[in-house]
Amino acid sequence: MFLRRLVLILIIVLVAGGAFVFFNKTNNSASSGGTQISTGSSTTQTNSSTQAAPTTPARADSRSSVPVTNASTPVLTEVAGMTPPQTNVKAWFLIDATSGQIIGNQEPDLKVSPASLTKLMTASLVFSALDENRIRPEQEVTVSEKAWRTGGSRMFIQVNTQVTIDDLIKGMIVQSGNDATIQLAETVAGSEDVFVNQMNKEAAQFGMSNTHFTDPTGLPAPEHYTTVRDLSVLAQHVIKDHPKYYHYFSQPEFTYNKIRQQNRNGLLSRNIGVDGLKTGHTEDAGYCLIAAAKRDDRRLISVVVGAATVREREQVSQNLLDWGYQNFTARQVAAAGAPLISPRVWEGTIKEAKLGAADGVSVTVPRGMEDKVQTITQINGKLVAPLAKGQTVGSVQFVLNGKVLKQESLNVLEDVPQAGFFGRMWDKVLSSFNS
Known part of the structure; x- marks a missing residue:
């Protein structure tokens, strides 16, 4: 009985490996990311890459989190x-x-x-x-x-x-x-x-x-x-x-x-x-x-x-x-170390990656317009382990009247170690069908 189960597992692994190779050749969307848009308490997931015009948040040297602004920074x-x-x-x-x-x-x-x-x-x-x-x-x-x-x-x-x-x-x-x-x-x-x-x-x-x-x-x-x-x-x-x-x-x-x-x-x-x-x-x-x-x-x-x-x-x-x-008025969107979103991560020992900003995220908005702010999160690509704490994998924008109020990087808040061989093979098959 044990030998029969072992043979069955080996067959599954071989099939999974073949499926992974096949889908990688025929489906280029397997590495695509996604855009998540939320307004108020509602949240929707879309495959569209449409978002407000990006404003790259420049940063000062590594000794401080002070943002460096320029003429394109939103006022x-x-x-x-x-x-x-x-x-x-x-x-x-x-x-x-x-x-x-x-x-x-x-x-x-x-x-x-x-x-x-x-x-x-x-x-x-x-x-x-x-x-x-x-x-x-x-x-x-x-x-x-x-x-x-x-x-x-x-x-x-x-x-x-x-x-x-x-x-x-x-x-x-x-x-x-x-x-x-x-x-x-x-x-x-x-x-x-x-x-x-x-x-x-x-x-x-x-x-x-x-x-x-x-x-x-x-x-x-x-x-x-x-x-x-x-x-x-x-x-x-x-x-x-x-x-x-x-x-x-x-x-x-x-x-x-x-x-x-x-x-x-x-x-x-x-x-x-x-x-x-x-x-x-x-x-x-x-x-x-x-x-x-x-x-x-x-x-x-x-x-x-x-x-x-x-x-x-x-x-x-x-x-x-x-x-x-x-x-x-300023409102805290996420406390220090708290995730803004927790998307699916593939081939890891855990199934979700906590993404946010190490120092937390606060947003300043005109009084009376707090409920009109949209939150748009963009993941650069499919998240595949290993992921290191502090690694930038996307961005989040806060949008009012179609204009960006603020943009922050989405960083990995906790390490996501790579799974073992069988876990990785199984996720390769699943991710191919979820492209």
Whole structure:
């Protein structure tokens, strides 16, 4: 009886192998993927590849999940047919950092002088040096003559005296001290020139394609420029990559050498959820402000450059944040590690692959239009094991009025090992009939 069963199994395997070869030769659709479209609570499966125009979601370097936007990235006001706020500033940008979506903007790619907003890149590199234990907060350094002589806003450090890294960071961020900034750059990189090279390298890694730095402080120079779009990326990196140092940006004041200076970000005291980031001002740049706010676990970031006065930069920033919170809402589509879809996988030890985004998926939509958003998932091809965790196998788009609100990659959330020989053979037969 055992021998008879063994022979029967061998016959099935041989037939399965022959069927697999035959169907691979005669049916080219065996490797095709599918499109899944859902609106609200209903979901349908279709073989059509028709979908909204793709918008490839560019990403920054592997150290962060901050999205890099460009001129083709959807803007919510444009998708929804809404009129954004009108201002007299040179340029502005409003982004929902929770979902990574642009809410609205004005002259997003105009090259502007960033003034002391430059110090956010300096801070990013200093925070990285702290994380890598190349410097320590309590470490004391000797003030150089170059740092001491630096003009503009100052912390008032004295040449050849000792000052801690922690105090220098407060002097740079809270007091916007150019002297503290130069001293930090020299301490981290050995020289200002080397540090500036690191700033530009970091900007390139972050995808800040319209940015170039010539010094760590933001003093005016022809080749020192950026855009409000690039500054929004930088601000997100500072917040997401270095959360344990973010408290520096909300410190209301700092006293050094018996000189007390208040944080120049006046929005910190208005009780509107603003907890950072940085101000800037030169005659060329005008009055600038990057403001980050958090309300109900949702973070918005506004970037304003070229205001005529301190009052205007603060009022425009507050108006943008209030407008963003009042007119748009973010909903979590899938939590971190939770699948968006679980399609059939072939020749694996399990029959379904969990697909989604490792950090979860949130979508920002205009208030009142939440139920009108379509979710379109596209699988690149038939899923065949083995599949590795993190492997990109498709995309998901969120569509409103036929226009893409947001696109995300569909990644494998858990490894799908390859099945044994008999399991693979059996799936080859089944998949041929399910093409």
